[in-house]
Amino acid sequence: MAKMKVKKGDLVQMLAGKDRGKQGRVIESRPRERRVIVENLNTVKRHMRPRPLRDSSRMGGTQMTPGGVIEKAAAVPVSNVMLVCPTCNRPTRVGMKERESHGEMIKVRVCKRVDCGEEIDR
Numbered sequence: 001m002a003k004m005k006v007k008k009g010d011l012v013q014m015l016a017g018k019d020r021g022k023q024g025r026v027i028e029s030r031p032r033e034r035r036v037i038v039e040n041l042n043t044v045k046r047h048m049r050p051r052p053l054r055d056s057s058r059m060g061g062t063q064m065t066p067g068g069v070i071e072k073a074a075a076v077p078v079s080n081v082m083l084v085c086p087t088c089n090r091p092t093r094v095g096m097k098e099r100e101s102h103g104e105m106i107k108v109r110v111c112k113r114v115d116c117g118e119e120i121d122r
Contacts, residue, residue, distance in 0.1 A: 002033050004078055005094040005109060010120075012081040013091045014041055023084060027073065035075040044074045085111040087118040094120065 006012060006026060013023045019041040028037040050067035082091040093112040097119075098105050109120040 002031070002034075004029060004034065004036075006036055006078055006081060006083055009033075011084040011086070012036070013036060013084055014038070014076070015081060015082055015091075016080045017042060017076070026081075028075075030075060033075065034078050036078055036081060037073050037075050038081065041071060042074050042076050043071050046072060052083065072118050083109075085113065085116055085121070086120065087111065088113060088116040090116075090117070 004086060006029065008026050008029050010026045011023060012018050012026055022041055024038040024041045026036050027039050030036065046069070048065075048067050048070050050064045053063045063122050083094050084090065085092045088111065094109045094121065095112045096107050097110045099108050099119075100106075109118060
């Protein structure tokens, strides 16, 4: 399983698709599928049937989740998003660099822009 350079919580910009050029935060990362779910981007509509809640052990009748047309974010291939550098606020490619921290070597992500080159992980 290859490691992805885009993680949960990162700000990314869409490179392709209907939301091209828009930015959003990564809600979920799926390294096995090489996909990410980005907040409020690549939204799809799903028709859901009302269903009873799993923990409906309350007094009274069973509680239901509402049905209808629900809009939610769908997974996007990681190749269609680009990380936005928190320092220079521009989409950038991600490089890896080893840094010493408390006597041990750790890998950190860095901005690959020539004029920036700052660490992404703080």
